[in-house]
Amino acid sequence: MKAVHKRTPVLKDCPTHYCPGCGHGIAHRILAEVIDELGIQGRTIGIAPVGCAVLAYNYLDVDMIEVAHGRAPAVATGMKRTNPDSIVFSYQGDGDLAAIGTAEILHAAHRAEPLTVIFINNAVFGMTGGQMAPTTTLGQVTATTPAGRQARGEGYPLQVSEILALLPGTVYVERCALSGTVSIKRAKAAIKHAFELQMDGAPGLSLVEVLSPCPTYWRMSPGDAMKWIKEEMSQVFPIARLKG
Amino acid sequence: MSARILMCGNEALAEAAILAGCDAYFGYPITPQNEITAYMSRRMAEEGRVFVQSESELAAINMVFGAAATGKRTMTSSSSPGISLMQEGMSFLAGAELPAVVVNVMRGGPGLGNIAPSQGDYFQATRGGGHGDYRTIVLGPSRVQELADCMVLAFDLADQYRITVMVLADGILGQMMEPVVLEAKQRRELPPKDWALTGADGREQNIVRSLWLGEGALEELNNKLQAKYQQIQENEVLCEEYQMDDAEIVIVAYGTVARIARTAVDKAREEGINAGLIRPITLWPFPTKQISAAAETFRMFLTVEMSCGQMVEDVQLAVAGKCPVLLHGRPGGGVPGVEEILEKIRQLTIRTGAA
Numbered sequence: 001m002k003a004v005h006k007r008t009p010v011l012k013d014c015p016t017h018y019c020p021g022c023g024h025g026i027a028h029r030i031l032a033e034v035i036d037e038l039g040i041q042g043r044t045i046g047i048a049p050v051g052c053a054v055l056a057y058n059y060l061d062v063d064m065i066e067v068a069h070g071r072a073p074a075v076a077t078g079m080k081r082t083n084p085d086s087i088v089f090s091y092q093g094d095g096d097l098a099a100i101g102t103a104e105i106l107h108a109a110h111r112a113e114p115l116t117v118i119f120i121n122n123a124v125f126g127m128t129g130g131q132m133a134p135t136t137t138l139g140q141v142t143a144t145t146p147a148g149r150q151a152r153g154e155g156y157p158l159q160v161s162e163i164l165a166l167l168p169g170t171v172y173v174e175r176c177a178l179s180g181t182v183s184i185k186r187a188k189a190a191i192k193h194a195f196e197l198q199m200d201g202a203p204g205l206s207l208v209e210v211l212s213p214c215p216t217y218w219r220m221s222p223g224d225a226m227k228w229i230k231e232e233m234s235q236v237f238p239i240a241r242l243k244g
Numbered sequence: 245m246s247a248r249i250l251m252c253g254n255e256a257l258a259e260a261a262i263l264a265g266c267d268a269y270f271g272y273p274i275t276p277q278n279e280i281t282a283y284m285s286r287r288m289a290e291e292g293r294v295f296v297q298s299e300s301e302l303a304a305i306n307m308v309f310g311a312a313a314t315g316k317r318t319m320t321s322s323s324s325p326g327i328s329l330m331q332e333g334m335s336f337l338a339g340a341e342l343p344a345v346v347v348n349v350m351r352g353g354p355g356l357g358n359i360a361p362s363q364g365d366y367f368q369a370t371r372g373g374g375h376g377d378y379r380t381i382v383l384g385p386s387r388v389q390e391l392a393d394c395m396v397l398a399f400d401l402a403d404q405y406r407i408t409v410m411v412l413a414d415g416i417l418g419q420m421m422e423p424v425v426l427e428a429k430q431r432r433e434l435p436p437k438d439w440a441l442t443g444a445d446g447r448e449q450n451i452v453r454s455l456w457l458g459e460g461a462l463e464e465l466n467n468k469l470q471a472k473y474q475q476i477q478e479n480e481v482l483c484e485e486y487q488m489d490d491a492e493i494v495i496v497a498y499g500t501v502a503r504i505a506r507t508a509v510d511k512a513r514e515e516g517i518n519a520g521l522i523r524p525i526t527l528w529p530f531p532t533k534q535i536s537a538a539a540e541t542f543r544m545f546l547t548v549e550m551s552c553g554q555m556v557e558d559v560q561l562a563v564a565g566k567c568p569v570l571l572h573g574r575p576g577g578g579v580p581g582v583e584e585i586l587e588k589i590r591q592l593t594i595r596t597g598a599a
Contacts, residue, residue: 078310
């Protein structure tokens with residue numbers, strides 16, 4: 001019998017805590033495949049955020065740390081500066097990176113830290129019950145915007161990737177989506193590139209933003225959630241290679 | 245380096261950290277400890293080690309968190325308002341059991357306060373400071389030489405117990421110049437850092453975490469931490485006793501104030517008052533046993549602090565009502581003078597007839 005499919009070695013064999021249709025599972029799988037394909041499992045250190053992905057180390061079989069909310073880029077700086085041969089990545093959600101951790105990501109980029117950042121944008125705070133995130137779209141109903149997000153009073157969706165792409169300290173910024181087979185393949189290629197840049201010693205930070213479905217707090221079926229990314233979310237957060 | 249050289253406290257502690265094998269320093273400027281950051285920016289580069297000026301104290305303590313997790317010796321330094329910002333990271337360091345050294349060159353508070361010397365952060369330092377049930381080891385040196393020696397000890401204690409060690413100085417100690425001898429002393433035997441994140445090459449994955457959601461898991465972690473703290477309390481207390489054999493009034497003071505108090509004790513003895521001094525060097529673990537033993541014979545205790553009275557509570561707990569515990573505190577940058585302390589000693593001994 002010929003094996004046509006096998007488990008990605010870097011992905012651990014265990015049940016998931018993520019909701020049905022959640023994008024984290026896909027993102028974890030892509031990440032695990034990339035680490036495996038690049039042969040860097042033995043020298044990679046991953047950073048889990050505060051948010052739904054706090055338990056990422058339960059799934060990714062590399063050395064990992066769990067850090068305070070938003071502080072991953074500072075922790076990564078401490079790791080990479082003292083261990084330049086290690087491959088250091090952070091995996092952060094929109095609350096983590098775009099709300100409480102804006103100073104840390106901005107300044108890690110500003111210092112041109114040669115890190116790889118995976119930024120999962122699902123337009124809500126998932127872990128705490130679907131509250132408004134900085135990336136929540138206008139009109140989007142969340143636990144803390146029951147009438148839909150209004151620009152006046154609640155602000156506009158924050159495009160962190162565009163801001164970071166302006167800084168000389170970033171070498172690569174791309175926004176992808178997990179909204180179908182083609183976009184998932186593109187996201188994998190982007191994440192792989194972001195790791196390759198660090199392996200090649202590129203002089204700055206690489207960031208891949210991933211628009212990721214949260215069917216639970218978007219109150220949609222998994223299929224509709226993917227459709228919403230394509231039709232609505234990507235209007236606010238355009239799928240594009242923003243830099244590098 | 246073993247020559248006697250003249251250095252200010254801030255620079256001496258920085259050089260001592262390098263001597264202790266500090267691999268990485270992360271810091272953000274704040275007065276009165278700016279000499280540390282400036283000194284480290286030059287010396288760490290010379291040594292081929294890591295120096296980063298962070299964007300905030302929050303970032304600095306998290307850079308320490310990252311470097312510590314990979315098994316490196318690492319430190320940060322700041323002063324009171326900056327240390328407040330670091331408390332989140334210090335709680336995480338405690339939960340994740342990572343070794344780190346944090347220097348607090350205290351200034352006046354609350355709020356932005358001023359840049360004068362103070363001991364107003366004693367509560368924060370000795371009670372953990374951040375959220376959760378945890379402690380940090382706190383060293384309170386009173387001379388520049390002792391400050392330098394404390395740095396070497398701090399890195400060893402941090403590694404031995406996987407704990408944060410805070411070196412608690414004040415603006416005077418940081419700025420004051422004194423002769424110091426910087427030399428590598430006999431070091432402790434330290435456990436291997438087999439928990440460090442170095443890449444899971446040929447071994448199982450290592451995870452550094454402070455989140456324990458499983459039923460009973462966090463209680464178990466806390467019990468483990470408490471057992472460790474108990475061990476530290478039993479083994480690591482440091483304190484100096486001066487003129488205590490026949491002392492009727494015992495001054496308790498640490499850091500800069502202890503030097504002033506010591507002179508006051510000498511002057512009191514010249515006047516025929518049997519004064520003595522207990523100087524805690526470890527503020528946590530506190531020399532509770534030593535003070536409790538001293539309280540067994542009838543004595544009066546006078547705590548002298550550059551605060552409204554913080555360490556006095558630990559002295560009261562140690563004395564446990566066996567004799568009176570009084571306070572002479574000067575907050576907001578006030579430094580008690582020798583004559584001021586002496587006058588207090590005179591008043592108290594006349595009133596009670598203790599001498």
